[in-house]
Amino acid sequence: MRRRADARVARPAPRGTTTLARALSKRGLASRAEAIALIVDGRVRIAGRVVRDPGVAVVPETLEVAIDGESRRAPAWRTVALHKPRGVVTTRRDTAGRPTVYDLLAPLGHGLAPAGRLDLASSGLLVCTNDTQLAAWLTDPAHAVEKEYAVTVRGRVTTSTVEALDAGIDDDGERLRAASIAVRKVSARETHLVVVLREGRNREIRRLFQAAGHEVTRLLRVRIGALTLGTLAPGHWMDIRREMVERYFPGYSGGRSRVSPRSTPAR
Numbered sequence: 542m543r544r545r546a547d548a549r550v551a552r553p554a555p556r557g558t559t560t561l562a563r564a565l566s567k568r569g570l571a572s573r574a575e576a577i578a579l580i581v582d583g584r585v586r587i588a589g590r591v592v593r594d595p596g597v598a599v600v601p602e603t604l605e606v607a608i609d610g611e612s613r614r615a616p617a618w619r620t621v622a623l624h625k626p627r628g629v630v631t632t633r634r635d636t637a638g639r640p641t642v643y644d645l646l647a648p649l650g651h652g653l654a655p656a657g658r659l660d661l662a663s664s665g666l667l668v669c670t671n672d673t674q675l676a677a678w679l680t681d682p683a684h685a686v687e688k689e690y691a692v693t694v695r696g697r698v699t700t701s702t703v704e705a706l707d708a709g710i711d712d713d714g715e716r717l718r719a720a721s722i723a724v725r726k727v728s729a730r731e732t733h734l735v736v737v738l739r740e741g742r743n744r745e746i747r748r749l750f751q752a753a754g755h756e757v758t759r760l761l762r763v764r765i766g767a768l769t770l771g772t773l774a775p776g777h778w779m780d781i782r783r784e785m786v787e788r789y790f791p792g793y794s795g796g797r798s799r800v801s802p803r804s805t806p807a808r
Contacts, residue, residue, distance in 0.1 A: 562595035568652040601673045619651040620670035626775035631658040665762030666770040674795045685739040689764035694755040698732040702753050710752050717749050766790040
């Protein structure tokens with residue numbers, strides 16, 4: 542029975558919705574596997590009715606759900622800009638015991654989750670939200686949301702290397718190509734660059750420069766859309782107000798928001 546439930550979770554949800562199991566996970570009520578088990582066991586109710594299908598489509602922002610008879614209302618809308626430090630992973634749980642973005646977000650409540658990822662050795666701007674429609678829009682490659690990075694690599698990056706990377710490379714069956722690459726400072730020891738991506742493949746910048754014989758030693762995300770990292774310190778966050786979301790992310794029409802002037806440690 543659980544295998545059948547797991548299969549149902551895999552089917553796509555209609556636009557603007559997500560599966561019940563994913564909604565419970567995104568709210569921080571359970572891991573995805575735990576949510577499936579709760580649902581299949583008949584411990585989850587929507588509008589007073591038991592739901593046993595983990596793949597049923599729901600609108601997370603308006604979902605009223607009860608687990609074991611206890612109501613779990615949707616938290617108030619919240620979105621923050623977080624400066625992820627190096628050495629922090631973006632998974633909910635880490636088997637190696639390393640600190641996670643969720644550890645930084647825990648004091649804020651509201652079921653926040655990162656829209657996208659940065660790898661362990663990278664740092665910089667993450668948008669964290671409980672608005673699943675915003676998160677889905679930001680991470681959909683079709684919307685080509687620009688992400689800008691300050692990058693340092695070993696060795697001197699030549700003009701011909703930049704031209705080759707601009708043209709794109711094939712790596713492990715994937716076509717890797719930055720939207721733009723600009724050299725800011727160069728020496729025999731290292732090169733500082735600004736790289737802009739419009740679709741973020743796994744470790745794309747590191748793979749691009751590795752293919753050209755240059756190891757990335759520092760990677761800092763400084764911009765997503767029109768939202769910039771500015772002087773936000775590592776481990777700190779800023780609230781994004783709803784009425785300014787469309788200004789920061791042109792093309793998005795699902796909400797509005799603005800970053801508050803205050804900066805607060807996330808831990």
